[in-house]
Amino acid sequence: MEQKTDQTDITSRLLSWYNEHKRDLPWRATEDPYLVWLSEVILQQTRVAQGWNYYLRFVDRFPDVQSLAEAEEEEVLKLWQGLGYYTRARNLHAAAKQILHNFHGTFPSEYTHILSLKGVGKYTAAAISSIAFRAPYAVVDGNVFRVLSRLFAIETPIDTTGGKKIISELAQSLIHPVQPGTYNQAIMDFGSLVCTPSQPKCADCPLQVYCKAYDIKKVSLFPVTSRKVIIRKRYFNYFHIIQGSHTFIQKRNESDIWKNLYEFPLVETTGAADFLQLSQTDEFKHLFPEGITLSVDHCHTVKHQLTHQAIHTTFYKVEVDAGSNFNPPEWIIRIEEKDLADYPVSRLTEKYLELI
Ligand code: SF4
Known part of the structure; x- marks a missing residue:
């Protein structure tokens, strides 16, 4: 009988688990x-x-x-x-x-x-190569990092070059030579269903017998990371301007978040600002030159979290007199309010539109 090494037994346990528990997802049929x-x-x-x-x-x-x-x-x-x-x-x-x-x-x-x-990147190339072409390239995503760092109690922080190398080599050593795509999907599913970030299901885990972090009772300490993510706070003030049947939008062009998406005219401030403070900024005065009469209909605050940014947002719905000569800066586009849905917008703007 063929003697199984720990590595091959881990792989075959993962495959058996996957066979029984895999999620029935539309892309898995292809x-x-x-x-x-x-x-x-x-x-x-x-x-x-x-x-x-x-x-x-x-x-x-x-x-x-x-x-x-x-x-x-x-x-x-x-x-x-x-x-x-x-x-x-x-x-x-x-x-x-x-x-x-x-x-x-x-x-x-x-x-x-x-x-x-x-x-x-390497992750997607490995996933496509292994699933579509059965080439033995191991995927390494967040799930794989977590599972392997616990399984082998890797002390080197996984966000360092050394830690990444260790995990990539371990993943490659576990890949099934004949079913690499199935193995890759198995370990990722296992990470999202069993070896989860918090409260992993160690009691029912088919790999428990091999798990070093479980053995030393330190599962919650893995994966080890070297730094905290720094979250940048930003303050967006959007103006949903209504003039008769029209509203106004702009396209984001800079190399920043949401490039090429549309949004309402924006004044970004360095901290939270009320309407009076906003009205004294140069950007506001550029948007609404003197002589334009506005009335603020209502305002909504929405907090939007991205991986590295927390965006504190206030949307002001303002009315400009239909008969007034309102000429916003040239990058602002005047559209029929009813056509707003034709333009791609960020999830943040979408949240506001759902709210109103
Ligand atoms: S025993 Fe727990 S920590 Fe170890 S692989 Fe299984 S679920 Fe993950």
Whole structure:
């Protein structure tokens, strides 16, 4: 009988667990690299429940690389609206064009070619290579970091070069040579369902017998990290201006969050500011020159949390007299209020629109 090493036994326990508990997700029924790629990009930093509908909508509208490559970026962003991290959508679109032009419209099968696509990092390239082409590349995402750092009680902080190297090598040593895609999906599912960030289900864990962190009763101390995330506070003041049947929006162009999305005219301040303080800023005076009569209908405050930014926001709904000669700065676009839904906006603006 073949003698199993600890590594091969861990792998086969993971596969058996997966076989019994895997989630029935729409993208799991396919080995089409385009669909695997689409699902992986949608699911980055997104919960499965939320990503599911987006995936189905994307597949319906863009069933293949060509249809995605030929779409207008604005349509891609609109379909992406609400998922956040819009760079993913822009990269997805750019990579589809790359496949069309550099690979004659056929999804590349070699790991290095996959890695050359815009927005595709080692994680996504490994996921596509292993699932769609059965190549033995181990994925290393947040789940894998957590599971392996606990399983092997890795003391080196996982956010250092040394820690990343240790985890990547361990992941690679565990990969199943024949079913690499299944192994990768198994360890990720295991991390999100059993070896969870808080209150992992150690009592029912099939890997408990091998788990060093469990053995030394220090599960909660792993993974070890070296630093805390610094959250930057920002203060946004939006003006939802109504003039007759019109409203006003602007497109974000700078290299900042939400590039190419639309929003109401914005005055960003360095701290919280009330309406009186706002009205004394140069930006406000530029937006509403003297002589324009405004009435503030109501205001809403919304706090929006991004990975590295906490955005404290106040939306002011203001009315400008329909007959007045209101000429906002040239970057502000005047549109019919009823057409607002045609423009891709951030999740923050969407939250406000839902509120009103
Ligand atoms: S025993 Fe607990 S900490 Fe160890 S792998 Fe299982 S769930 Fe994770």
